[in-house]
Amino acid sequence: MAQILTHRTVVRDGWHNMCTDICFWRDTFWLVYDRTSAHSAPDGVVVVLRSADLRRWDEVAVLATPNDARDVKLAATEDELLVFCSDSWYEPVAGRKRQVVQPYLFSSPDGRRWSEPTKTHERNYWLWRVRRHEGVFYCAEKGGDLLSSEDGRHWTFVSRIADDDGLEPHELQEIRKIDHRTTPRFNEADVIFRPDGQLWCVSRTKRVPGQHSLLYISDPPYEQWSCVDLEALIHCPALCESGGNVYVAGRRDPTVSWIPQHSPAGNTGVFRLEPDGLTPVFALPSDGDAAYPGLVSVEPNQLIVSYYSQHAYVSGVLEAERTPSPHIERWGVLRREEAGQITPRKELSHYKDGPVDIYVAEIDLAAEGKSAAF
Numbered sequence: 001m002a003q004i005l006t007h008r009t010v011v012r013d014g015w016h017n018m019c020t021d022i023c024f025w026r027d028t029f030w031l032v033y034d035r036t037s038a039h040s041a042p043d044g045v046v047v048v049l050r051s052a053d054l055r056r057w058d059e060v061a062v063l064a065t066p067n068d069a070r071d072v073k074l075a076a077t078e079d080e081l082l083v084f085c086s087d088s089w090y091e092p093v094a095g096r097k098r099q100v101v102q103p104y105l106f107s108s109p110d111g112r113r114w115s116e117p118t119k120t121h122e123r124n125y126w127l128w129r130v131r132r133h134e135g136v137f138y139c140a141e142k143g144g145d146l147l148s149s150e151d152g153r154h155w156t157f158v159s160r161i162a163d164d165d166g167l168e169p170h171e172l173q174e175i176r177k178i179d180h181r182t183t184p185r186f187n188e189a190d191v192i193f194r195p196d197g198q199l200w201c202v203s204r205t206k207r208v209p210g211q212h213s214l215l216y217i218s219d220p221p222y223e224q225w226s227c228v229d230l231e232a233l234i235h236c237p238a239l240c241e242s243g244g245n246v247y248v249a250g251r252r253d254p255t256v257s258w259i260p261q262h263s264p265a266g267n268t269g270v271f272r273l274e275p276d277g278l279t280p281v282f283a284l285p286s287d288g289d290a291a292y293p294g295l296v297s298v299e300p301n302q303l304i305v306s307y308y309s310q311h312a313y314v315s316g317v318l319e320a321e322r323t324p325s326p327h328i329e330r331w332g333v334l335r336r337e338e339a340g341q342i343t344p345r346k347e348l349s350h351y352k353d354g355p356v357d358i359y360v361a362e363i364d365l366a367a368e369g370k371s372a373a374f
Helices: 169-178 326-338
Strands: 003-011 016-025 028-036 045-051 058-063 068-076 081-093 096-108 130-133 136-140 145-149 156-160 189-193 199-203 214-218 226-229 235-242 245-251 268-274 277-284 291-296 302-309 357-364
Touching: 003 045, 003 277, 016 357, 028 068, 028 081, 028 302, 028 357, 045 068, 045 081, 068 130, 130 189, 136 189, 136 199, 189 235, 199 235, 235 291, 235 302, 245 291, 245 302, 268 302, 277 302, 277 357
Parallel strands: 016 068, 016 291
Antiparallel strands: 003 357, 016 028, 016 302, 028 045, 045 058, 068 081, 081 096, 130 136, 136 145, 145 156, 189 199, 199 214, 214 226, 235 245, 245 268, 268 277, 291 302, 302 357
């Protein structure tokens, strides 16, 4: 039975900290996350941390895009560490205010000195997690395209991953002019290359009912894709290989039954992924606005997971303001008015604008009677 070896609070500073990623580069762990005043607030910046031992963390950089930086991800070459994120804002498009995104890149030769933000692709291409394979970067962007790049800065189209119900490429381009969401069958996604060269891609979806995630599989040259319904909700999937198995972590549906485990099962789950489906492995302590994990494995059968959660506040262990702050309420009203929404609705609950903490956990995937350290 898998269990937690260590579980540590890395950031607890009162901000709404979210959307993490983690990697191991030059014998150092690097962690990034978004720091903002609420989940949908327009003031996000990227924070970069480093650690030699997963216990003590140094803040080495705070990076900003022109508007609102969000959904930060890490990638690396032998020579540089790369931070990918999207800049988000609202502007009139097709008769109403809509969210627009522009992907950006920051680069560093040592993790301390960082470049200015650089645009990396066209607007409304929401680059999600970036992976490197045999010297080439790949990204399953949020709209459903597989992109590749030699340097992480200039991206080209490889193939269409999502099944678009017969839509032609020019029709998809017209949709993308209005919205980065081009299909309900694709959203936040990650890819992983298998030893035989096969490429797996797990994507969040907006399909009804249940928003079940999909596993897409392709063989070189990655132009044709098959699809498997994973029959489970996995938001913000992150993929990682360890001990010969592939694991996916992300936000799960906490109303769905889970396997027995020593600690309470939160809404951030880890699954073993195979071509025909999922096997639950472990659910981390988490609740409220949570998940968006990063995954890395430096030893066989062990995973290191970064993620965010509000469980310390939702549970009442720590006190937090239970009502949205006035400037967030005003901003929510303004955004609704600009979007032409007539019916009033609650823009942000406590779970979307309260403080959120960043955690890092080490999970032993084959634990046998080992004790955990917290």
